[in-house]
Amino acid sequence: MNLRVPVKVVVVGFGMVGSRLVDELLRREPEAFDITVLGAEPYEPYNRVLLSDVVAGRTDVAAITMPLPDGARVSVLRGVTATGIDRESRVVTADDGTTHPYDHVVLATGAAARIPPIPGLRTADGGLPAGVHALRTLDDAREIVAATVNAPRVVVVGGGVLGLEAAVGLAGRGLSVTLIHNVPSLMERQLDPEAAAVVRSGLEAQGVAVLPNCLSSEVLVAGGRAVGIRVKGNPDRVPTGDGGAAQRDEVVAARLIIFSVGTIPETGIAAEAGLSTDRGIVVGHDLASPDDPRVHAIGDCAQPPEGSRGLVAEGWDQARRLAEKLVSLVEPVFALVEPVSSLVEPVATPAEPTAHLRLPHDAAQPSMAVRLGALLAGGATTRAQSDRGIDTRGTDVVKVKGGPLSVTTMGVCGPSRPKGATQRAVRLADPAGGRYVEVVVSDGILVGATCVGDPRVAADLTAAYTRRTPVPVDPAFLLLTPVMPTAAPASSPEHMPDDAVVCRCNGVTKGDITESCGAGAHTVEEVARDTRATTGCGSCRDAVCGLVDWLQETKNPVPEPA
């Protein structure tokens, strides 16, 4: 029996973070909320992170469709854009004329691709000319894929994570790709120039022509179609030995141009409702607007105090934290019900949170980052405390989905690395080998890393970073896949130590076999009878055979031909 009046939650935006919030709420309290979701895109929710994989042809478009929320109290309106929030009467209005009353409204409107104001980029109706795309929506990805058929030459503008992924992906499709970046160093938010240079070589090895320190000054359009782009050296930058790039002024022909030069948080609806906005919608640690505790923002549209990197892991962590908060807000309802019912009989025991297949201990299972953060902060594990001390560690791992090009950064890396003495940075630079690894260690814990060109080390570093496992005494060991010197497979039985186990199943060593032959055994069968070697799985039969032959030879040495 549920005596609670469901709390009305309106979620504006049905992207990865909005849908995640719905999922997090339903996992915890499937009955406590009436949820309405307004999604501007007409599609089912999809995994935006994988759009670059769609472009690269690495994934089937159908395979990026995300789960629909399953709950009786959820209604999802797709292709419906929220047009306003009336905070006075607590109603969200939509472009289809519908209105949606709320107790809490969650803005998860995301961010739009930034399109720079350059000549030729806007058509008369304000759209982009044919052949020019951002890479932000499923439509963008589909159109880019369609365009690759008739566009052998592509320009990607923007050498950040997404630009790199698009460039490598399109090069992998066999297209001729030019990557234009406005500053000398690729991925300059995450990488040191030295690391970026290794990445650039990696891109070039994939067939991508890289034009760093360049601005796109004009898109050339013919017959309504983009046909090329004018590229100029960036005058704000001092040329850094790049062949006088600052003087560059050239046209790169391309019938497909992809802009990946950052995003602009979708803050319009919040601003119109009189809420504070800056770069994004301003929220506090509790993800609520300082102007209205019933309005929350998460994901790319939000601007929390700790800042935002535009990574989905951050948005998901915010969705989880907000869900915990909203759930905690409905709990006081029990307190109101309890005294009444306890007078009569305990009829309204609060329903156990229903486990959604596998999430039995939600309260005890905040994300690893928060759990660890809370513990580190003072040994406290309660939800309330973990929510106060926000620690986003583990949500800031950046992995470029670049096919053969492996680039991973996390935590303290590149320009964010302070020069302080408390942190110890150790690096391995191997530009000729396409490799650059740097680890940053503080208090025996890995606090940041950059890894280019070594996927295995990158995977190990990620595990160590997100779990805060103690690092080796010498952090330099983190730069390589740790291996112990092992005995190389013996080239001849002569070099095999006597205690080498030859037959695992029966624990028979070379010494045992030598002894058996010494005592008169001549064949594998006799050795097997004597020692049980080969009588388990039989995998060692060849090895035992070789040993027996060798032992026979050494016993009756064949004279060397003169």
Next chain:
Amino acid sequence: MLASPGTTVDSHCPYCALQCGMSLTRARTDVTAAPEVQPRDFPTNRGGLCQKGWTSAAVLGASDRLVTPLVRGASGELEPVSWDVALDLVASRLAALAAEHGPGSVAVFGGGGLTNEKAYALGKFTRTVLRTPNIDYNGRFCMASAAAGMNRSFGVDRGLPFPLSDVGGAQAVLLLGSNLAETMPPAVQHLAGARAAGGLVVVDPRRSATARLADPASEQPAGGVHLAPVPGTDLAVLLGLLHVVLAEGLADRAYLAERTTGFDDVARSVAGWWPERVESVSGVPATELRRVARLLAAAAPVHGGAGAYVLTGRGVEQSTQGTATVTASINLALALGLPGRVGSGYGAITGQGNGQGGREHGQKADQLPGYRKIDDPAAREHVAAVWGVDPETLPGPGLPAVQLLRSLGTPGGPRALLVHGSNLVVSAPNASSVIERLKSLDLLVVCDFVPSETALLADVVLPVTQWAEEEGTMTSLEGRVIRRRAVVAPPGEARSELWILAELARRLGAPEALAFPTDPAVVFDELARASAGGPADYSGLSHARLDADEASGGPGLFWPVPAAAAGAAAPAAAVGTAAPAEHPGTPRLFLERFATPDGRARMVVVDHVGPSDDVRPGAPFYLVTGRVLQHYQSGAQTHRVAELERLVAEPYVELHPMLGFRIGVPDGARVRLTSSRGRVEAVARWTDAVRPDTVFMPFHWSGIGSVNQVTTDATDPVSGMPEFKVCAVDVTVAPAGAEPVTPPVEPVETLATSGLDKLDRRRPIAKELST
């Protein structure tokens, strides 16, 4: 009936579920002398035996073998008494407890090593004589997650729904959490095909002996791929593999449409598990995930491959997300179109000797014989009719093992426990709290053939027969029902549990009609009738038919084997008349349909959360546990074999040299592991076979070397299986002057039958070396 002196009988190894065929030759001299063991050609072991099998006869003559009933006397010591005294005492105490506190005050704990007949009789005794719901068994520690996952997806749980030898023809085998090169070595033969094709994929945080078969760094030529995820993240790896299969369009769409339900939801659920995210969670590089997904798909029938198998073991099942991990394995196999096709499939590698049969005949908390559900009215009616009791008198479902053990001696919980074929003190998770619960009981009765650590805590110890001293049947990991045969007489006054249960039933006033036969063949016939119509249908089988099939070199009999006559009401009537054709058994399940109501396999959405006891400051390392080749489970048997004990004489902790340096524990020093539940100590072994964030310790020892003092008893919400395989620990150098690691046991020398006396001089295996 024993073989005459000098003759040879065909039987099977007493240890694991591979049930290797062996021939036992009775000594010419003494009827109780250990028989000579020789391997025998049998489809699972193909003439191979590991060291445990070769030396198995030594346990028959263990120097501390229990040969008389023991009762804890006034002195507090266990003292020999007659069977009458012991049984009268047990019966009167049980009756008094039931009278005072109700039937639920008595609990029973069975084992996956018991024969089918014993497991069946134990369940029947519990439900009809004791009438307590409180029965479960140590299979809850091994097979519960696999069982729950297979039942949910396929509608039936037979570990391998195909003969093991089928695996030999596969082009790819994905092996998750199984170290079979160590736990059932002769089974490695069946991986030869996949290894030759470069298609063996082993998922294990350790580079185990099995992982080395796949690892290019260890084996030349490389047999495949070894993925070493962070402990507790295998589920994420599986979700990532399925993601790649779908993203790259490698799924078997026709099969999915025709033979499964739930695909769309599962497909959406893995859209959020792209390889780079899985890499962040599991530490397995995205490139490796893609490679493995392609390798498996290429082997799948839909892409013209020679076949692929997905196989799971305890490493992934003994987890709070064990059922989910099994389900994800099945989802992956279904997406590739493997189950229900000859030469491909999903299977769980059962561990204990009769781990399969042990979970079918009614010693599980929620179950009646024939793998029936105890809360199903039709099942209750059928079984009650076979037993000659009113269905109303049968108790309902009881508590699963961990919860049952936790409730012992607590207010309202059981006050007496009967233990059969299990050494809980060593094998249960969070063992020190289990010991505390056992000590709080009014009455602990342990049936065993050696004084196990659990038996030493008992108020009454009853000596029982083992292996080569008894007749019966076992059901192997592939669902093949096989015969165990007696070749020697039991020592002293040791008796079969069948006799003990019959005697207790009589003393507890069971009516004449409620029979407890002591002839295993007769018990089997009753078991067969009770199983008729159930998922695990044995009704077409008898000891005689099994013997005849074996004698004629038949292909073996795999359940279900329903009785021949369609109207099986009077099977006796068929004798003498034209016998209808016997059901040939079912080597391969699901070829036509799955055992679900609509005949389709169910794909179920699961998600990865992570281990219940994750690393944190104060416990920053993962502990994983497992086995070594030379020892079996709690070691009650193998510690008593001198040859095995010499090779691996004491527990140890594997740790990476980087960790050793970090915490100041040199190779060979004594190391201490501490969790929030307890601590253990053992010798440190440096090896790069473990991840630097992980330590490994085998679980065959008791006392300060008993790793289950540290493991967590958090359980899977679906299967009730505890999370043995991963927890968070601190690793430190052990302080000086600690207690000795292994309690003294006097092992028995193996019979020197064919010049094997040299084996006695072997030194301990300290390290693994590949050749």
